[in-house]
Amino acid sequence: METLVGLNCSTVECTSPNAPIWQDILAQAVTGELMAAMNYASLSEICDNPAEVADALEHAQIERGHAARFAAEGRKIGVDVSNNVDAKHWKRLREEFLGCITERDFIGCLIVQEIMLESFAVASYARVGKVAPGSLGTTFASIAAEEEEHVDHAMEILRAERALDAQRFDDKVYRLHLDVMTTLAKMLAKECKDGHCEVCHASCVKPALFDVSLSAAELRGASLQQYLKTLDMLGIPGELTLAWVAQLPV
Amino acid sequence: MDVDFALIGHQESWRAAADVLAVLRGPERMRLPDDEIRDILPWIPPRAVCHVEVGSVFDTKIGDTKIGGAKARGLYIDSFIPPDRLEAAYVHENIARVRAAAACAIRDGAKIVSLGGFSSILIEGNFDQLPERHATVFTTGNTLTVGFIVQGEPPQLNAADRRSDRRCWVRPRSLFSAPREARAAQRPQRGAATQARGRVASRWSSGGNRDRSTALFRRS
Numbered sequence: 343m344e345t346l347v348g349l350n351c352s353t354v355e356c357t358s359p360n361a362p363i364w365q366d367i368l369a370q371a372v373t374g375e376l377m378a379a380m381n382y383a384s385l386s387e388i389c390d391n392p393a394e395v396a397d398a399l400e401h402a403q404i405e406r407g408h409a410a411r412f413a414a415e416g417r418k419i420g421v422d423v424s425n426n427v428d429a430k431h432w433k434r435l436r437e438e439f440l441g442c443i444t445e446r447d448f449i450g451c452l453i454v455q456e457i458m459l460e461s462f463a464v465a466s467y468a469r470v471g472k473v474a475p476g477s478l479g480t481t482f483a484s485i486a487a488e489e490e491e492h493v494d495h496a497m498e499i500l501r502a503e504r505a506l507d508a509q510r511f512d513d514k515v516y517r518l519h520l521d522v523m524t525t526l527a528k529m530l531a532k533e534c535k536d537g538h539c540e541v542c543h544a545s546c547v548k549p550a551l552f553d554v555s556l557s558a559a560e561l562r563g564a565s566l567q568q569y570l571k572t573l574d575m576l577g578i579p580g581e582l583t584l585a586w587v588a589q590l591p592v
Numbered sequence: 593m594d595v596d597f598a599l600i601g602h603q604e605s606w607r608a609a610a611d612v613l614a615v616l617r618g619p620e621r622m623r624l625p626d627d628e629i630r631d632i633l634p635w636i637p638p639r640a641v642c643h644v645e646v647g648s649v650f651d652t653k654i655g656d657t658k659i660g661g662a663k664a665r666g667l668y669i670d671s672f673i674p675p676d677r678l679e680a681a682y683v684h685e686n687i688a689r690v691r692a693a694a695a696c697a698i699r700d701g702a703k704i705v706s707l708g709g710f711s712s713i714l715i716e717g718n719f720d721q722l723p724e725r726h727a728t729v730f731t732t733g734n735t736l737t738v739g740f741i742v743q744g745e746p747p748q749l750n751a752a753d754r755r756s757d758r759r760c761w762v763r764p765r766s767l768f769s770a771p772r773e774a775r776a777a778q779r780p781q782r783g784a785a786t787q788a789r790g791r792v793a794s795r796w797s798s799g800g801n802r803d804r805s806t807a808l809f810r811r812s
Contacts, residue, residue, distance in 0.1 A: 532628075559631040
């Protein structure tokens, strides 16, 4: 497989007692960005229009840039930020995206990447951006804003698609929701009940998030809120999406 | 399709909120633990939760027009104000929730919207706090408003003359609670809530590119 990004990490002595917490948060972020880059690269393979291919590859490059920026923030605080796109939840998310690729389902790909995964990224980065110190916080906030732009761009296509056949579109979103959001909900659960996530470098970071004024519940809540708001913007009835979210595992 | 009315409310207890979520989850899924409900509910943006249909079983005459069996279709919109966040510290957050709920009602084309429970108190009769209303009318009434909706004009409200054909399974705070309101009307007004409601009760307010898109996102 092609190397997506060269993180070129070097281990430096940790300078903050909270550095191991940021290290795990950054590891999740880098993994998510690398997965997004892989998804866009895959998307480029099913685009017919050369301009669309170029755009998908450009998006992949942007996501790799985000990963590199997160990794650089890790180095600033003296931690080596690892990543693992084969970690169990991330791998499952990738497989779900590849299912859309196999079906050459361009709209399905956008729904998974832009509506579901980016909602999670935008909301969680924004929360981290508010509490993380210095340039670490600035970077998270800045990347959250950039990811939000991605979502906004995709909304135009998806709204147009829904206008053609709302019922069909909503059914598709629901099918993808059952797969992708169920996996994301397990990732975002307050406790990792299914064992180690395979991204945190030692034990699960979730119980330690309070030390940096975060909590797993807050990150989950903000992500689900962002997801619901994004579905609202698509025009999917709120009572429908509320039931979808209420049925997710906790 | 536009609805005749919308009812904006919120759950009065965590138990009521848990019941709502349990219905949404369906009988095949286990109820959410209380701590999860307390973690999740505050993040839910205001939104329609269910449809409500109300009708009159008796004939009513307005002028020469007989409107027997009148029915009205509506929505219950929950602002998802957490039951333990009604105090002053959350007033801005809660007003934002009521505004968002009002926006839902306007977007769904509700002709008349009732601000139930704490919602009316938050707005305190200042309907300018609500979003652009277009043709939607907001009231602070609760049960009385439902009566108006069903019967078309201020009725001689009599519980025996009404039927609430509710397909809605939520118990929004203060909505459909005629006995409690009737009791409240009989006793001297007291407290901020009652006074606020009293101030507004007589007022029926009406009034109411992204050039940077790349080719990928210009798909037609």
